[in-house]
Amino acid sequence: MNAQDKLKLLAKNLTREFPRSPRETMAGYVIAARAVDKCRAVLAGTGGEYHSGCPVDAMFLDFVGIPYEQFREFVATGATDAEIADWIQKTAKPRPRIEIIRWNNELRGKRLSELPDSVQEYMEDYIPKFVPRNRPVYVFFDVYDLEEQRI
Template sequence: MNAPNLTQRAPRSPRVRLGGYTILPRMLDKARATLAGTNGEYVYDTPNDGHFFRFTGIQPEALLEQVKRGAGDWEVLAWVREKAPLQRTPLEINQWSDWTETVSFNDVEMREWFTEQIKRLNPAREDLRGTFDYLDLDDFVSFGGVA
C-alpha cells in the first residue's frame, strides 16, 4: 500500500473527484495514512466523510478493508460501483458532488465553531463559505501557508 504521510503534507482537497465523487480521494488518503500510522491529525470517517457513506450506502469499515488490501484509487472506485447498496447514476453523482461543494455548517454550534476557525486562520477573509473552503485553507495553513 502506498500511504501518504499526512504529517508532511495534506490529503487531497475534498474537491478532487474520483469517478465523479468529491470527498472520496481525500478519504482514501486519510484511510491509507491511518492504516500506515502516518495520518497525523487527519481522521478517517469524519462527518464530512459521512456524506459519501450516506450517499453510497457503503460502510466506513468496508471501505477501509478494501484500502487495507492494497487497492488503488481506481480499484476502490470499481469496488464502490459494484458494491454500493445505493447505486447512483452519473448524473446523480455529479449533482451530489456539486452539492457537497456548497455544504456549510448548519447548526448554531457548528457555525460558531466555523467562525472561530476563520478568526484563527485569517479574520479578514470574507470569501470562506463552506466546509470545503475551510478544509482547503486549514490544510494550506497547517503546512506553512499564509491565509
C-alpha cells in the same frame, strides 16, 4: 509484497503533506479521494491529526451506502486509487448519474449554515484555529482548501 507494505507505499504522510481537496473526485464522487488519503494514512500510522471515518467522510459513505468498516477494510488491502475507484463504483448504491452530479454540486456549494448542527458547532471552533483570519469562507469546502493552502 503484502497488503501492509502496499498500503505504506501508497499512504501519504499527513504530518508533512495534506490529503487531497474534498473537491477532488474519485469514482465520480467529491470527498472520496480525501477519505482514501486519510484512511490510508491512519492505517499506515502517518495520519497525524487527521481522522478517518469523520463526519465529512461519512457524508460520502452515507451517500454511496458503504459502511465505514467495509471501506476501511478495502483500503487496508493496499489497493491503488484505480482499484478503489473501481470498487466504489461496483459497491456504491446505484444512482442515476445526474443524482451523483447534483450531490457533488450541492456539496461544492454548501454554505456552513446549511450543514448539520453538529458540524456547524465543530466548525465554529475549527475555523478560527486553522483558517487564516484574512481569508473568508464562502462554502464548506473552502475551510479545508484555505487551511491546506490550495486557495
